[in-house]
Amino acid sequence: xxDTCGCESGDxxxxxxxxxxxxHTHPHEDHVHPHDHDHDxxxxxxxxxxxxxxxxxxxxxxxxxxxxxxxGRIISVETDVLQKNNLLAQRNRGYFEAKSMLxxxxxxxxxxxxxxxxxxxxxxxxxxxxLFVIEGDQQTTLDASRISATGIPVVQxxxxxxCHLDASMINMAVKELNPSxxxxxxxxxxxxxxxxxxxxxxxxxxVVIVSITEGEDKPLKYPQMFMSADVCLIxxxxxxxxxxxxxxxxxxxxxxxxxRLECFELSARTGEGFDVxxxxxxxxxxx
Amino acid sequence: xxxxxxxxxxxxxxxxxxxxHEAPGISEVEVEVGDAAGVNIEALExxxxxxxxxxxxxxxxxxxxxRVPLLFECPRCRHQYSPAELDxxxxxxxxxxxxxxxxxxxxxxxxxLMDP
Numbered sequence: 141x142x143d144t145c146g147c148e149s150g151d152x153x154x155x156x157x158x159x160x161x162x163x164h165t166h167p168h169e170d171h172v173h174p175h176d177h178d179h180d181x182x183x184x185x186x187x188x189x190x191x192x193x194x195x196x197x198x199x200x201x202x203x204x205x206x207x208x209x210x211x212g213r214i215i216s217v218e219t220d221v222l223q224k225n226n227l228l229a230q231r232n233r234g235y236f237e238a239k240s241m242l243x244x245x246x247x248x249x250x251x252x253x254x255x256x257x258x259x260x261x262x263x264x265x266x267x268x269x270x271l272f273v274i275e276g277d278q279q280t281t282l283d284a285s286r287i288s289a290t291g292i293p294v295v296q297x298x299x300x301x302x303c304h305l306d307a308s309m310i311n312m313a314v315k316e317l318n319p320s321x322x323x324x325x326x327x328x329x330x331x332x333x334x335x336x337x338x339x340x341x342x343x344x345x346x347v348v349i350v351s352i353t354e355g356e357d358k359p360l361k362y363p364q365m366f367m368s369a370d371v372c373l374i375x376x377x378x379x380x381x382x383x384x385x386x387x388x389x390x391x392x393x394x395x396x397x398x399x400r401l402e403c404f405e406l407s408a409r410t411g412e413g414f415d416v417x418x419x420x421x422x423x424x425x426x427x
Numbered sequence: 428x429x430x431x432x433x434x435x436x437x438x439x440x441x442x443x444x445x446x447x448h449e450a451p452g453i454s455e456v457e458v459e460v461g462d463a464a465g466v467n468i469e470a471l472e473x474x475x476x477x478x479x480x481x482x483x484x485x486x487x488x489x490x491x492x493x494r495v496p497l498l499f500e501c502p503r504c505r506h507q508y509s510p511a512e513l514d515x516x517x518x519x520x521x522x523x524x525x526x527x528x529x530x531x532x533x534x535x536x537x538x539x540l541m542d543p
Contacts, residue, residue: 212454212542215444217535221436221458303429335429338465338533363513364465367527397513399524 155298156313159281159288163298225339228307232314232342236325242425243325245341247365248349249358250331253375255283256408257349258328262290264418269425270323274313276305276330283328293317304335307342324425333362344424351376352383356390363397371402373417378407433466433533434474437490438482440535445484450540453488457539461495461532463513468492493536498529 157163220226236243248254262271273294275284284296295313297305310327319325327343329336348369350358353376359366366372372394374387387405394401404420406413441456460466472490479485500507501517502525508518515525 213448213450213540214537215448215540216537217440217444218537219440219535221433221440221533221535224436224439302432306432334465338429338433360512364463367463367513395523396515399515 153300154302154309154312155296155300156309156316157281157284157296157298158316159284159294159296163281163296222338222340225307228311229340229342232307232310233344235314236342236344239319239321239323241319241321241323241325242421243327243341243343243345244421245327245329245336245343245346246349247329247333247336247346247369248331248351249333249354249362252331252349252351252354253408254328254331254349255286257373257375257406258326259286259290260408260411260414261326261418261421262287262292264414265324265421266290266292268422270320272317272319272323272325274305274310274317274325274327276309276328278302278330293319299330303330303332304339305329305341306339310341322425324421333358333365337362337364337368345370347371347373349373349375350390352379352385352387352390356386356393359390359393359397366394366397366401369398369401371404371420374403374405375408377405377412378410429465430467430470431474431478433471434478437475437535438478438485441488441538442482442484444538445540448540449543450484451543452484452486452541453538454541455489455491455539456485457491457493457536459493459495459532459534459536461530462497463527463530464495464533466533468494495530495532497527499525500528501525 155163246254246258258273262273265271271292273287273292275287275294275296276299277283277296278299278301280298281296284294287294295317297309297313299305299309305327327341346369348365348371350372352374374390391403394403402420404413404417406417437456437458441453445453460468460471471492475490479488479490496509497513498507498509499515499517501520501522503522504517504520506517506519507528513527516523517525
């Protein structure tokens with residue numbers, strides 16, 4: 141069974157590929173599982189941060205107090221359910237930090253214009269910065285082909301039936317991509333406002349994109365995503381004259397769930413408002 | 428659908444505990460799920476049935492889910508409140524920057540091992 145999405149069979153296998161080259165799949169069983177077999181029952185805390193993939197045995201990473209009872213023993217575990225992903229995300233983060241990279245995780249619902257925002261961002265910045273892209277989609281390399289047309293190195297992750305990218309996929313994709321020091325890596329997550337909110341990839345900033353055609357109430361309907369984001373791009377402002385949409389209201393809702401969220405209004409189609417967003421990136425990655 | 432991968436993560440933590448203690452099986456797994464954890468409890472229960480059903484150690488186990496309600500604290504007046512939905516506006520003083528101090532929990536509390 142696939143650890144990422146729970147799929148039973150091959151159609152959920154993760155594929156990592158570069159445009160124009162055959163991809164290779166990473167079925168769950170093929171993942172590398174470096175691990176020790178050290179059965180050390182003594183320590184209360186036993187962290188093994190070198191584990192990047194699912195392995196259902198060996199070590200218990202948190203407190204582990206035995207409380208013998210007649211009807212079975214209750215073992216206190218107190219372990220974060222997402223600790224495996226979180227540990228690997230921190231490993232990614234350490235790698236990015238050592239290379240002085242800026243890493244952005246772009247999340248949104250499908251159709252909000254993530255890829256168009258990305259294309260314009262890359263085209264605007266490519267003369268002054270080393271850029272790299274990881275594309276996440278359930279199927280197809282359509283987005284990676286669009287990015288590849290900008291001349292930027294890109295790796296596509298197809299998650300199969302998986303609804304989000306996780307830290308292990310980023311770990312694998314980064315090895316393929318081999319990004320340079322002081323570069324900017326932009327990760328386009330799977331279009332979904334729910335699941336990617338839970339999975340830290342090791343990014344520096346999470347950027348949520350919401351388009352004005354989606355209505356103002358997205359932040360209230362999907363609060364986890366907006367709560368976990370650092371920046372919100374309000375896209376498709378060129379359509380404001382044609383859509384019943386209140387900028388004031390959406391900002392009120394955004395700040396109701398996350399008062400620290402930085403918001404930029406822009407149109408990826410016309411480029412309106414892009415200079416502020418591009419400046420934001422420049423300030424965070426001044427090479 | 429990320430509840431399935433959540434269920435598998437829970438399963439993995441429970442299985443490793445059982446193996447470490449050389450238990451023949453697990454009768455119950457106790458988890459805490461905060462209201463702001465981004466997990467749908469019904470979906471998690473559904474996912475657990477098929478995930479645990481496929482595991483020899485957890486086939487007969489029960490997933491006991493404890494919901495953790497939201498709790499905000501206002502940084503200005505220290506008022507604590509539990510809204511039904513995420514809301515950073517303090518109902519006591521109107522400050523718009525309350526911190527979520529409880530409700531993001533997503534952890535395995537304990538597992539009950541079957542006797543050998």
